[in-house]
Amino acid sequence: ESVESTKKVLGQQVHKTIIGDREADIYEELALVPDSSTDLLIRSSSDRKLYGSDKRLVETIAETPVSVEYDLKIENNRKRKSRIAKMELRYREVKIKRPDAKVYSHLPEYIELTVIETKEKRETCPSNETPVCWRLYTTHEIGNAKDAMQCIGWYKDRWIIEELFRVLKTEGLKVESAQLGTGDALKK
Numbered sequence: 001e002s003v004e005s006t007k008k009v010l011g012q013q014v015h016k017t018i019i020g021d022r023e024a025d026i027y028e029e030l031a032l033v034p035d036s037s038t039d040l041l042i043r044s045s046s047d048r049k050l051y052g053s054d055k056r057l058v059e060t061i062a063e064t065p066v067s068v069e070y071d072l073k074i075e076n077n078r079k080r081k082s083r084i085a086k087m088e089l090r091y092r093e094v095k096i097k098r099p100d101a102k103v104y105s106h107l108p109e110y111i112e113l114t115v116i117e118t119k120e121k122r123e124t125c126p127s128n129e130t131p132v133c134w135r136l137y138t139t140h141e142i143g144n145a146k147d148a149m150q151c152i153g154w155y156k157d158r159w160i161i162e163e164l165f166r167v168l169k170t171e172g173l174k175v176e177s178a179q180l181g182t183g184d185a186l187k188k
Contacts, residue, residue, distance in 0.1 A: 017041055017140070019158045025137070027099055031107045034139040041151055044115070044135035051095035051110035061117045061135065064090040068145040072120075074132065085132055086121040091148045096137075114142040118152050 015037050018024075022045035034040055047058045055063075066088045076082035095110040116138060120131035136155055142148050 013037060015039070017154065019154055021158070027096070027104060027111075028107065030096065030113065030137060031098075031111050039139045040113075040137065041140065041154055042137045043155065044137055049097040051097040057094065057096070057115065057135070060094065061090055061092065061115055064092045064117075066090055067148065069121075070149075072118075072132070080129060080132075081126050083124060083126075086124045087118050087132070088121060089116070089118050089145060089148055089152075091116040091142050091145075113137045113139060114148075116142065116148045116151055 017039045018033065018041070020029075020040070020042045022043050024042045025045035030040065030042065044057065047056045049056055050060060053060070068089045070087050070089065072085045072087045074080055074083050074085050091114055093112060094115050095112050098104050098107055098109050098111075114137070116136045117133070119133040122131060125131040134152070134155065136151060138151050140147065140151060142151070
């Protein structure tokens with residue numbers, strides 16, 4: 001109802017993109033959520049089977065020609081050393097096969113998506129690290145490398161939101177430790 005109210009207030013169709021990390025790579029979501037006003041941008045968590053092919057997702061995207069190479073600044077953190085990574089961008093349309101389990105039988109046999117892969121070239125990755133690699137599913141129309149780069153930018157910006165919530169919940173404001181489950185706690 002709130003979405004419908006928003007549409008009326010704005011006087012136009014609201015279009016949203018749901019951006020999710022690997023935990024959102026759920027076949028039901030990929031099959032049922034997208035509609036005329038909702039797109040998905042989800043990081044792949046597994047090497048899914050493809051419909052009508054003996055190949056899987058990772059092999060198929062690896063065989064896809066590089067569309068563009070670009071530099072990505074990687075900040076130093078617990079897992080990564082700072083550097084300028086040389087990245088390769090690939091994208092292509094795929095048909096993800098429905099999982100075989102009976103619980104999925106009510107869902108479509110396959111879903112059509114575009115997979116975008118951005119992967120660090122081994123030459124810029126320290127030997128003790130795994131190269132940066134994101135495989136993203138999207139229902140957005142990807143007509144060129146610029147469209148694919150825009151999706152990568154949206155996914156990258158998602159991390160800013162993750163950091164904000166981390167600071168709010170467990171670090172800076174420690175909202176989770178406030179245990180605001182009762183009226184008295186809220187009054188305090």
